[in-house]
Amino acid sequence: MLKDITIGQYFPLNSVIHRLDPRVKLLYTFVFIIFIVVSNNFVSLAFCVACALAVTFISRVPLKTVIRGLRPILLVIIVTSLLQIIYVKTGVPLISFWKIKITSGGILEAVFITLRISFLIVMSTMLTYTTSPTSMTNGLDRAFSPLTKLGIDFNIVTMIMTIALRFIPTLIEEVDKIISAQKSRGADFESGNIFKRAKMLIPLFVPLLFNSSRRAYELAYAMTCRCYNGGKGKTTMNLLKYKTNDWIATFLTVVFVLGVILLNIKFGEYNAQFTFNAAV
Amino acid sequence: MADTILKFDNVTFRYEGDDAVLPPAVENLSLEIKKGEFVAVLGHNGSGKSTVAKLSNGLIVPESGDVYVLGMNTKNENDDLKIKQTVGVVFQNPDNQIVATIVEEDVAFGPENLGVEPAEIRRRVDESLKIVGMYKYRLHEPHKLSGGQKQRVAIAGIIAMQPQCIVFDEPTAMLDPEGRRDVMNAMKRLNRELGITVVFITHYMEEACEAERIIVMDDSRLVLDGTPMEIFADVNYIRSLGLDVPQTSALAQMLKDDGIKITGDTLSVDGLVNSLAKILDRG
Amino acid sequence: MSFLRTENLSYIYGEGTPFCVTALNKVNIEVEKGEIVAVIGQTGSGKSTLMQQLNGLLKPTEGRVLLDGEDIRSSKAKKLETRFRVGLCFQYPEYQLFENTVYDDIAFGPKNMGLSETEVDKRVRDAAKYVGIPDSAFATHPFDLSGGEKRRVAIAGVISMEPEILILDEPTSGLDPKGREQILSLIKNYRDRTGKTVIIVSHSMNDVAKIASKVIVMYNAKVLMTGTVDEVFEQSEKLCQIGLSVPQITEVFTKLHTMGYPVSEKVYTTEQAYRELKRVLGGGGANA
Numbered sequence: 001m002l003k004d005i006t007i008g009q010y011f012p013l014n015s016v017i018h019r020l021d022p023r024v025k026l027l028y029t030f031v032f033i034i035f036i037v038v039s040n041n042f043v044s045l046a047f048c049v050a051c052a053l054a055v056t057f058i059s060r061v062p063l064k065t066v067i068r069g070l071r072p073i074l075l076v077i078i079v080t081s082l083l084q085i086i087y088v089k090t091g092v093p094l095i096s097f098w099k100i101k102i103t104s105g106g107i108l109e110a111v112f113i114t115l116r117i118s119f120l121i122v123m124s125t126m127l128t129y130t131t132s133p134t135s136m137t138n139g140l141d142r143a144f145s146p147l148t149k150l151g152i153d154f155n156i157v158t159m160i161m162t163i164a165l166r167f168i169p170t171l172i173e174e175v176d177k178i179i180s181a182q183k184s185r186g187a188d189f190e191s192g193n194i195f196k197r198a199k200m201l202i203p204l205f206v207p208l209l210f211n212s213s214r215r216a217y218e219l220a221y222a223m224t225c226r227c228y229n230g231g232k233g234k235t236t237m238n239l240l241k242y243k244t245n246d247w248i249a250t251f252l253t254v255v256f257v258l259g260v261i262l263l264n265i266k267f268g269e270y271n272a273q274f275t276f277n278a279a280v
Numbered sequence: 281m282a283d284t285i286l287k288f289d290n291v292t293f294r295y296e297g298d299d300a301v302l303p304p305a306v307e308n309l310s311l312e313i314k315k316g317e318f319v320a321v322l323g324h325n326g327s328g329k330s331t332v333a334k335l336s337n338g339l340i341v342p343e344s345g346d347v348y349v350l351g352m353n354t355k356n357e358n359d360d361l362k363i364k365q366t367v368g369v370v371f372q373n374p375d376n377q378i379v380a381t382i383v384e385e386d387v388a389f390g391p392e393n394l395g396v397e398p399a400e401i402r403r404r405v406d407e408s409l410k411i412v413g414m415y416k417y418r419l420h421e422p423h424k425l426s427g428g429q430k431q432r433v434a435i436a437g438i439i440a441m442q443p444q445c446i447v448f449d450e451p452t453a454m455l456d457p458e459g460r461r462d463v464m465n466a467m468k469r470l471n472r473e474l475g476i477t478v479v480f481i482t483h484y485m486e487e488a489c490e491a492e493r494i495i496v497m498d499d500s501r502l503v504l505d506g507t508p509m510e511i512f513a514d515v516n517y518i519r520s521l522g523l524d525v526p527q528t529s530a531l532a533q534m535l536k537d538d539g540i541k542i543t544g545d546t547l548s549v550d551g552l553v554n555s556l557a558k559i560l561d562r563g
Numbered sequence: 564m565s566f567l568r569t570e571n572l573s574y575i576y577g578e579g580t581p582f583c584v585t586a587l588n589k590v591n592i593e594v595e596k597g598e599i600v601a602v603i604g605q606t607g608s609g610k611s612t613l614m615q616q617l618n619g620l621l622k623p624t625e626g627r628v629l630l631d632g633e634d635i636r637s638s639k640a641k642k643l644e645t646r647f648r649v650g651l652c653f654q655y656p657e658y659q660l661f662e663n664t665v666y667d668d669i670a671f672g673p674k675n676m677g678l679s680e681t682e683v684d685k686r687v688r689d690a691a692k693y694v695g696i697p698d699s700a701f702a703t704h705p706f707d708l709s710g711g712e713k714r715r716v717a718i719a720g721v722i723s724m725e726p727e728i729l730i731l732d733e734p735t736s737g738l739d740p741k742g743r744e745q746i747l748s749l750i751k752n753y754r755d756r757t758g759k760t761v762i763i764v765s766h767s768m769n770d771v772a773k774i775a776s777k778v779i780v781m782y783n784a785k786v787l788m789t790g791t792v793d794e795v796f797e798q799s800e801k802l803c804q805i806g807l808s809v810p811q812i813t814e815v816f817t818k819l820h821t822m823g824y825p826v827s828e829k830v831y832t833t834e835q836a837y838r839e840l841k842r843v844l845g846g847g848g849a850n851a
Contacts, residue, residue, distance in 0.1 A: 324739040324740065324741050324742075325709070325710055325711065325738070325739045325741075325742065326709065426606060426607070427606065453736075453737050454736065454737055456605060456606045456766050457605075457766050457806060457807060457808055458605055458606075458806040459606070483739040483740060485740075486811065522739070522740065522741040523739075523740055523741075524740035526811060527769075527810060527811045527812040527815075527832075527833050527836070528811060528812065528815065530833045531812060531815075531833045531836050531837060531840075534833065534837045535837070535840065538841075540844075549811060549814050549815050549818070550818075552815050553815055553818045553819055553822070556815070556819060556824075556840070557819065557822065557824065559840075559844070560819070560824050560826075560843065560844070
């Protein structure tokens with residue numbers, strides 16, 4: 001049924017990664033994204049890739065699922081790679097035809113970029129694969145709670161996120177029902193030109209909007225009855241507490257940062273000529 | 281009086297219309313609910329009974345007259361939180377009262393807003409879910425539960441605030457027979473075991489008969505107040521208010537109209553069986 | 564040959580996903596012209612899914628639905644035609660009202676059928692009459708009506724298509740006794756005056772006892788029992804086991820019967836109960 005679709009891309013498993021504090025996951029994902037961009041040679045990049053693969057492996061999310069997550073950005077990867085191949089002229093010329101000259105430098109640059117973008121995406125999707133929307137909201141709420149002291153009310157934002165997550169399945173179900181009901185009265189949602197189709201949205205959206213505003217009123221009453229006052233003085237039942245694993249993950253994140261920095265310094269900005277010769 | 285938890289003193293309330301002045305939804309209503317009572321409020325749609333629910337904890341305040349919760353006037357905004365914590369309200373549509381994406385987190389919502397300590401919230405959430413029989417669903421997503429289950433989660437969410445009184449605004453109207461039975465049982469349990477005062481608004485006769493006291497509303501006013509036996513003694517009057525009567529009472533009335541003497545309890549199934557048995561023995 | 568019947572009808576929601584649910588499992592039902600059939604069962608027993616199969620909204624996973632001996636999904640034209648021949652009114656239909664006036668909302672179905680303006684007008688007026696909505700309410704915004712009135716306008720929106728079979732999914736749910744009574748009597752009236760077939764999904768045994776001529780009990784995606792009201796309510800124990808209940812008065816008479824009193828168990832309404840008592844007590848016996 002429609003209501004069974006999963007929101008986001010959470011992949012429910014019970015791995016060490018899944019059990020980590022959402023704040024740690026937010027932290028290392030953020031750090032990884034920065035440092036895969038910072039890494040400037042193949043050794044550093046290989047180190048990043050290895051770390052990302054390790055996380056994927058430990059999370060037990062099937063590699064196939066992770067790779068499928070790359071599909072939406074496939075076009076971006078192809079286009080950037082082609083641009084690198086065409087415009088980078090360093091290294092040994094390999095093929096040359098018409099006005100295009102392909103060099104070893106161009107190919108290596110393309111590989112480098114492809115890896116960088118792919119694994120940046122892999123790590124971001126790993127965050128959503130291993131963190132439930134609720135846990136994510138909770139993590140964001142806690143991570144940004146210091147902002148409250150600066151007068152920025154993040155509580156409202158997380159409340160909105162929670163209510164959205166809560167009501168998306170309900171609304172999907174409702175849309176489904178309204179469509180069926182109007183179809184039973186002969187409404188045709190599938191054929192006709194664009195104007196006719198746009199017109200068919202009225203029997204769908206008018207009831208949906210009306211019902212949603214009714215829901216909103218009732219929800220507001222229900223929340224008031226449960227003493228909601230904008231999150232002032234609010235406590236949390238499921239306190240996020242750093243456990244041993246969370247400290248280990250934080251420590252490993254620091255190791256990762258130092259690793260990338262050291263490898264960047266040791267091997268320096270990669271030289272296409274050099275790397276190619278070394279490879280040969 | 282010390283044992284009064286909820287008091288309506290000559291309350292009148294009207295909703296705001298777009299331009300026209302609407303007739304009052306509740307008019308000159310005076311009513312007292314005592315601690316520990318199980319009271320049903322009966323009335324057809326539009327009789328004003330749902331307005332009573334919203335008035336009872338200050339969601340709306342009277343146009344004239346006063347509502348007191350443990351002596352606190354609902355018009356006094358300083359007592360607002362205390363009042364809402366004392367009198368909880370459960371509404372008709374379970375879908376529209378659940379705020380969180382996980383059952384136990386929803387139940388925790390009230391105590392969290394009240395700033396209760398985390399360990400204490402945990403204890404209350406577990407206890408509340410056990411009372412309504414939803415403990416094993418604590419990690420489920422609400423939208424995958426049945427109507428009756430969702431309604432019980434909503435009830436647990438109120439119980440977790442440890443109120444002294446809960447007003448149920450037609451909590452069974454949207455449920456199937458099984459869901460209705462489960463919700464009824466949950467209400468009875470928290471009245472009996474936790475001593476929570478229950479005000480139960482409904483238009484199902486069979487359900488109202490399970491209360492100790494029934495208040496009947498018609499046309500924005502209170503028209504009857506008594507035990508189920510007293511209320512259903514006058515079958516014709518109840519019918520004239522657009523309400524149903526239990527089949528048992530209706531049959532007893534038909535026999536009475538026919539000049540057949542019928543004595544004893546004519547409301548419950550077993551009571552009527554005994555009363556009819558007596559007549560059949562005589563016959 | 565029955566007017567409407569299903570042949571080994573099965574339906575699985577979300578087939579091939581980890582969430583798949585069997586909603587219908589080899590269901591065979593038969594409905595004759597002019598009957599009022601009640602379909603009862605708990606939430607999740609498959610009764611609502613069955614209704615959406617009967618007007619072709621859902622595609623069977625297996626089996627087929629035959630209307631007048633023809634498969635309703637044999638062609639695209641047939642499929643559309645079935646929507647109009649088998650009118651389905653969903654549960655809480657008032658939440659699907661959308662037009663600016665009561666008149667326009669009732670006219671939505673007939674307009675989609677491509678009828679002439681005069682024919683649409685005639686049908687709207689007829690349908691409104693059946694549900695007791697006066698002409699004076701035609702210009703009203705549907706959202707300004709009371710709950711019971713909205714429900715009746717929504718039902719008129721299906722009746723106005725003049726379907727040969729009218730299906731109503733839980734038409735009385737959420738209404739107060741007066742509203743329930745109105746809906747039930749309008750359904751009965753409609754049937755008596757048009758002679759058309761009505762299928763009503765319900766979990767109120769009192770409602771069923773009042774109007775149905777045939778009862779189909781669904782349980783766990785299957786048909787558990789089919790028969791007259793008598794035949795089905797006789798098995799009160801079985802009904803209780805699957806979470807349904809028989810009318811209160813039936814319980815009273817079953818108990819009296821078991822206690823050895825010469826009363827029939829087949830009593831479902833107070834009128835029947837009264838007549839039965841009078842029969843047993845005989846003329847004047849009670850006053851003695």
